[in-house]
Amino acid sequence: MFLGQTLRLVQMYRTxxxxxxxxxxxxxxxxxxxxxxxxxxxPDVSKEVLREMRYSRFSITTVLLMVLLGxxxxxxxxxxxxxxxxxxxxxxxxxxFIVGAHTGAxxxxxxxxxxxxxYDGQYELIIEEVPxxxxxxxxxxxxxxxxxxxxxYELKTDPEFTKRILDNGDFVDLKPFYDAxxxxxxxxxxxxxALSATEDGRIFGQPSGMTSYIGIYYNKExxxxxxxxxxxxxxxxxWDACDALKAEGINAIxxxxxxxxxxxxxxxxxxxxxxxxxxxxxxxxxHPTDYxxxxxxxxxDMVQRLFQYAPPSAIGGxxxxxxxxxxxxxxxxxxxxxxxIPQMRDPQTAGEGFGEKVxxxxxxxxxxxxxxxxxxxxxxxxxxxxxxxxxxxxxTDAALAYLRFIARPEEILAWSLTINAIPTAxxxxxxxxxxxxxxxxxxxxxxxxxxxxxxxxxxxVWDSVVMNEVVPQDMPQLALGQITPEEFARRMEEGALxxxxxQ
Amino acid sequence: MLKQNRIWIYVFLLPTVTVLGVLYLVPTATVFVTSxxxxxxxxxxxxxxxxxxxxxxxxxxxxxxxxxxxxLNSLLAIFIHVPLxxxxxxxxxxxxxxxxxxxxxxxxxxxxxNAAWAIIYSFIFNPQIGLLNEILRSLHLIETPINWLxxxxxxxxxxxxxxxxxxxxxxxxxxxxxxxxxEELRESARIDGATDRQIDLYIHLPMLRSIISTGxxxxxxxxxxxxxxxxxxxxxxxxxSTMTLPVIQFLNISRYRxxxxxxxxxxxxxxxxxxxxxINRIFRIARD
Numbered sequence: 001m002f003l004g005q006t007l008r009l010v011q012m013y014r015t016x017x018x019x020x021x022x023x024x025x026x027x028x029x030x031x032x033x034x035x036x037x038x039x040x041x042x043p044d045v046s047k048e049v050l051r052e053m054r055y056s057r058f059s060i061t062t063v064l065l066m067v068l069l070g071x072x073x074x075x076x077x078x079x080x081x082x083x084x085x086x087x088x089x090x091x092x093x094x095x096x097f098i099v100g101a102h103t104g105a106x107x108x109x110x111x112x113x114x115x116x117x118x119y120d121g122q123y124e125l126i127i128e129e130v131p132x133x134x135x136x137x138x139x140x141x142x143x144x145x146x147x148x149x150x151x152x153y154e155l156k157t158d159p160e161f162t163k164r165i166l167d168n169g170d171f172v173d174l175k176p177f178y179d180a181x182x183x184x185x186x187x188x189x190x191x192x193x194a195l196s197a198t199e200d201g202r203i204f205g206q207p208s209g210m211t212s213y214i215g216i217y218y219n220k221e222x223x224x225x226x227x228x229x230x231x232x233x234x235x236x237x238x239w240d241a242c243d244a245l246k247a248e249g250i251n252a253i254x255x256x257x258x259x260x261x262x263x264x265x266x267x268x269x270x271x272x273x274x275x276x277x278x279x280x281x282x283x284x285x286x287h288p289t290d291y292x293x294x295x296x297x298x299x300x301d302m303v304q305r306l307f308q309y310a311p312p313s314a315i316g317g318x319x320x321x322x323x324x325x326x327x328x329x330x331x332x333x334x335x336x337x338x339x340x341i342p343q344m345r346d347p348q349t350a351g352e353g354f355g356e357k358v359x360x361x362x363x364x365x366x367x368x369x370x371x372x373x374x375x376x377x378x379x380x381x382x383x384x385x386x387x388x389x390x391x392x393x394x395x396t397d398a399a400l401a402y403l404r405f406i407a408r409p410e411e412i413l414a415w416s417l418t419i420n421a422i423p424t425a426x427x428x429x430x431x432x433x434x435x436x437x438x439x440x441x442x443x444x445x446x447x448x449x450x451x452x453x454x455x456x457x458x459x460x461v462w463d464s465v466v467m468n469e470v471v472p473q474d475m476p477q478l479a480l481g482q483i484t485p486e487e488f489a490r491r492m493e494e495g496a497l498x499x500x501x502x503q
Numbered sequence: 504m505l506k507q508n509r510i511w512i513y514v515f516l517l518p519t520v521t522v523l524g525v526l527y528l529v530p531t532a533t534v535f536v537t538s539x540x541x542x543x544x545x546x547x548x549x550x551x552x553x554x555x556x557x558x559x560x561x562x563x564x565x566x567x568x569x570x571x572x573x574x575l576n577s578l579l580a581i582f583i584h585v586p587l588x589x590x591x592x593x594x595x596x597x598x599x600x601x602x603x604x605x606x607x608x609x610x611x612x613x614x615x616x617n618a619a620w621a622i623i624y625s626f627i628f629n630p631q632i633g634l635l636n637e638i639l640r641s642l643h644l645i646e647t648p649i650n651w652l653x654x655x656x657x658x659x660x661x662x663x664x665x666x667x668x669x670x671x672x673x674x675x676x677x678x679x680x681x682x683x684x685x686e687e688l689r690e691s692a693r694i695d696g697a698t699d700r701q702i703d704l705y706i707h708l709p710m711l712r713s714i715i716s717t718g719x720x721x722x723x724x725x726x727x728x729x730x731x732x733x734x735x736x737x738x739x740x741x742x743x744s745t746m747t748l749p750v751i752q753f754l755n756i757s758r759y760r761x762x763x764x765x766x767x768x769x770x771x772x773x774x775x776x777x778x779x780x781x782i783n784r785i786f787r788i789a790r791d
Contacts, residue, residue, distance in 0.1 A: 138757070141757070141759075144545065145544045145545060145759075147545075160758065160759070164543070164545070164759065168545065168546070257653070258738065311631055312630040312631045312648055312650065313629050313630055313631040313632070315630070315650050315653045316630075316650060316652050316653035316737070464757075464758055465758070468754070468757070469754055472738045472740055473738065473739065473740035473741060473742060473743060474740065474741060474742055476650070476653035476654070476740060476741045477653075477655055477741045477742055479653075480650060480653065480654055482654070482655055482656075482741075483742075494564070498562065498563075501558075501562070502558075502758075502760060502763070
């Protein structure tokens with residue numbers, strides 16, 4: 001409605017300008033226009049000019065209104081990402097991505113509602129919906145560039161952005177609050193708090209209070225069709241399974257090369273995790289540059305081979321395309337985290353009963369990605385929720401109240417069940433694993449009994465040039481066999497060095 | 504014109520000039536100045552001399568490929584895109600049966616957003632279910648599907664196909680111009696025995712010089728600023744084979760390298776000014 005009024009005013013203003021120019025040929029109107037302002041009227045005023053004069057009064061009113069409304073627009077625009085405080089209630093508006101069709105949207109929305117109900121009259125959280133992780137991060141970067149960092153924000157896995165926020169000190173140190181309220185602090189493990197601490201001992205942000213592992217999903221029906229009884233234990237068996245699936249005309253694995261090549265590079269992470277301390281250490285190095293070492297060339301050779309078992313559209317494909325390949329039975333495996341499970345259970349997304357066909361396994365050689373054992377490279381602390389220090393006390397109090405609220409054991413349990421994760425410090429009810437989706441429970445059982453290594457995911461350590469430029473640019477050529485793994489490794493290294501030079 | 508009236512014209516032009524200055528001149532000046540700085544758009548720019556330009560010219564593997572693609576795109580726009588648009592306009596203005604329908608269909612793609620086009624083309628070029636591969640296979644021209652967008656041998660060709668033959672805007676402005684010519688001109692030519700082709704060649708085309716020049720400037724500047732479809736379809740890959748300067752600029756902005764991105768912007772501005780100057784020069788020579 002406001003926009004409509006503004007547009008109408010703009011239209012009227014345009015008409016006015018047109019009339020001004022049209023009557024500028026004899027200067028009468030212009031003299032009048034300014035005469036009005038100066039309080040001057042002349043004796044030679046014709047009726048026509050008087051009519052225009054009335055119109056000009058309207059025009060002046062219109063312009064003034066526009067200025068006022070424009071000011072209002074700027075005011076409201078400026079506060080869109082910030083907080084509004086009034087005497088009765090502090091409102092905090094911030095953008096977030098767990099909305100709309102996101103699998104966690106319902107529970108997260110309910111959590112916000114619970115908070116708003118509990119603090120009714122005191123605080124209110126208002127969410128600006130920004131669907132899609134990447135869109136959210138891009139929006140956050142734009143807001144940050146415009147000096148409008150939201151009062152509450154999440155950084156996801158973007159090491160460069162994180163480093164920038166850290167270097168500029170654009171976060172509220174949570175240490176004094178945790179020290180003052182041991183109950184609040186107790187929702188997080190010592191390890192999580194250590195990981196979220198800066199080198200000088202400040203707490204960069206609030207940890208999630210939970211952890212999860214990233215394994216590999218497989219379609220049991222397609223495996224059975226290819227005569228495979230169980231998920232392969234070794235890489236050798238893995239390739240045998242791929243051959244067996246291919247022989248049946250089944251694409252073995254859903255992959256993609258765009259964005260950061262998420263699914264494909266999870267396979268690289270897992271492959272390196274199975275290659276002893278060299279691979280494990282490589283995945284612990286922040287922004288590694290040595291991509292041409294034989295181990296990495298070997299890993300890229302694995303990628304090239306892997307694409308022979310992927311749907312053709314994987315080359316140049318996106319993550320949603322890869323996920324669809326798995327959901328519709330066009331591929332038998334996909335590497336991803338447990339947050340994908342609700343979509344597999346959703347008949348609208350994956351079809352009725354699809355979830356029953358899905359198994360969740362460790363990668364070959366009993367490797368998992370993520371989990372509480374991996375060492376995040378220092379000096380980059382990691383946490384989930386962060387607060388901006390650029391707000392008044394009332395807004396900061398509201399934001400702190402929210403962090404305190406979501407750290408309650410019951411809230412951590414509710415959220416961890418939603419995303420099939422495991423709380424790190426909160427006591428688990430006896431039937432917690434029974435409450436998890438059976439697909440996730442399968443993986444956690446394997447983690448507990450069989451897992452030999454849990455390795456870092458690539459997104460936490462590789463640099464942005466490698467992930468966002470070299471991978472989408474050059475992985476298609478590697479996959480198509482247009483370049484060798486050695487050449488791909490050389491380009492990765494070149495990208496990593498380019499990143500280093502510009503830091 | 505009276506001097507007094509001229510003053511009023513300046514007075515009324517002042518708001519427009521002010522807005523243009525604020526929205527274009529100041530940012531352009533900022534771009535130019537910060538192209539010599541290390542700047543993340545958050546802190547203060549740090550003067551680094553020609554460092555950004557040096558990096559661009561010597562270390563960035565994408566730059567010369569982007570420059571080459573920009574040049575190629577401009578040439579294709581000049582020699583194929585605009586002539587095709589003018590040709591369609593000339594044909595449409597002969598008003599054959601169904602000319603209105605044909606004109607509207609030809610202009611239709613211009614009404615679809617670039618992002619939507621990118622999605623449409625991602626399906627057309629899809630190696631698994633894509634329309635193009637299916638047609639070629641049904642004609643027995645290929646046996647195995649081609650990954651048009653991500654094979655470095657075909658990617659540039661595929662991206663070019665997404666824009667080269669859609670000259671609807673050129674057709675639109677040229678048709679408007681032709682229809683504004685007095686009908687008497689054509690009638691007298693016909694009385695003298697001129698054919699449609701001769702009317703096009705010796706009457707329409709010379710009179711269309713200005714509008715063709717405008718079409719060339721618009722098409723060339725679009726080619727120089729070509730971004731959306733490339734970003735959505737290939738992100739400049741594979742191996743920079745579809746890279747353009749705006750895509751490199753965007754990639755660096757997303758890494759907070761605003762100073763470096765602005766050095767690319769300066770080169771874009773220079774390339775654009777150069778291209779427009781050349782086109783203007785050619786058409787002025789033609790007029791002389």
